[in-house]
Amino acid sequence: MANKISDFISNFGGGFRPNRFRVSGSFGGSSSSTTMTYHIRSSTLPSSSLNTIAVPYRGRSFKMPGNRSYSAWAITVLDDNETNGTALWKKFHDWSELFNDHTTNLTSTNNLNFTDKMSIWDVYQMDVKGVDSKHIKLYGCWPSEVGPILLNMEDDQTLSTFNVTLEYTYFEVIKG
Numbered sequence: 001m002a003n004k005i006s007d008f009i010s011n012f013g014g015g016f017r018p019n020r021f022r023v024s025g026s027f028g029g030s031s032s033s034t035t036m037t038y039h040i041r042s043s044t045l046p047s048s049s050l051n052t053i054a055v056p057y058r059g060r061s062f063k064m065p066g067n068r069s070y071s072a073w074a075i076t077v078l079d080d081n082e083t084n085g086t087a088l089w090k091k092f093h094d095w096s097e098l099f100n101d102h103t104t105n106l107t108s109t110n111n112l113n114f115t116d117k118m119s120i121w122d123v124y125q126m127d128v129k130g131v132d133s134k135h136i137k138l139y140g141c142w143p144s145e146v147g148p149i150l151l152n153m154e155d156d157q158t159l160s161t162f163n164v165t166l167e168y169t170y171f172e173v174i175k176g
Contacts, residue, residue, distance in 0.1 A: 014127075014128070016125055016127065016133065017128065020125065020126040020127065020128065020130070021040075021043060021123065021124060021125050021126060022040075022123075022124045022126070023040040023043055023075065023121065023122065023123050023124075024121070024122045024124075025119055025120065025121030025122065025138075025141065026119045026120070026121075027091055027092070027094070027095040027119065028095050028098060028116075028117035028118050028119045028141070028142055029095065029098050029116065029117050039077055039078050039080060039088055040075050040076070040077060040078070041076045041077065041078050041161050042075070042076040043073075043074075043075045043076070043123060044073070044074070045123055045125065045134065045136055046070065046071065046073045046123070046136060046138060046168075046171055047070075047071050048068055048069065048070050048071075048171070049068065049069050049070075049071070050065050050066065050067075050068050051065075051066040051067055051068070051069055052064070052065070052066055053065070053066040068170075070168060070169075070170060070171065072144060072165045072166065072167055073121075073138060073141075073165070073166045073167075073168060074163060074164070074165050074166075075163070075164050075166070076161050076162070076163050077089070077092075077161060077162055077163070077164055078159055078160075078161055079149050079159065079160040079161055079162055089146070089149060089162055092143050092146045092164050093146050095117070095142070095143055096142075096143045096146055098117045099114060099117060099142065114142065115140070117142065118139075118140045118141055118142050118169075119141050119142075120137060120138065120139055120141065121137075121138045121141045121166065121168070122135065122136070122137050122138070123135070123136045123138070124136075125176070132175065133175070133176055134173075134175060134176030135173075135174040135175040135176060136171050136172070136173055136174065136176075137171060137172045137174050138166070138168040138170075138171045139168060139169050139170055139171065139172070140167075140168050140169030140170070141166045141167070141168045142166065142167055142168075143164055143165065143166055143167075144165050144166070144167045145163070145164065145165040146162065146164055147162045147163035147164065147165075148162060149161075149162045
């Protein structure tokens with residue numbers, strides 16, 4: 001095996017930059033998809049784990065693949081100033097409130113499996129030309145946590161953000 005930089009360069013496809021992505025989705029209970037392309041500051045392509053079933057046999061364990069599980073998916077959202085009518089922090093709280101109201105501790109739906117309040121979200125990773133190279137579709141999304149907005153008199157060179165943790169049932173790798 002050669003150990004030259006030219007070999008590496010000729011076999012390297014260029015890689016991806018972490019700032020080339022977009023996220024879109026809709027708030028549950030809403031029929032229109034709200035494109036979040038310019039409001040999501042950071043995200044990840046979600047992970048999944050194939051759990052292990054250990055089968056003991058005479059002091060040893062034979063490991064078999066078990067069920068797949070999905071970790072919660074976190075996004076960091078730019079806090080907008082509501083001049084464009086989005087008010088994202090409130091929209092995420094309103095969506096969360098559909099599952100459990102802040103004041104009454106009740107739900108607003110008769111569908112107690114909540115599927116009418118869940119939605120589909122898409123995550124795209126783009127190449128340096130802006131072309132979608134990866135596409136992940138998350139199904140059954142709902143917000144399990146809407147984070148705080150930090151207020152700080154000393155921090156005058158950044159925009160405020162807040163984190164949202166979305167749970168989902170499963171995802172599909174559409175492209176990539």
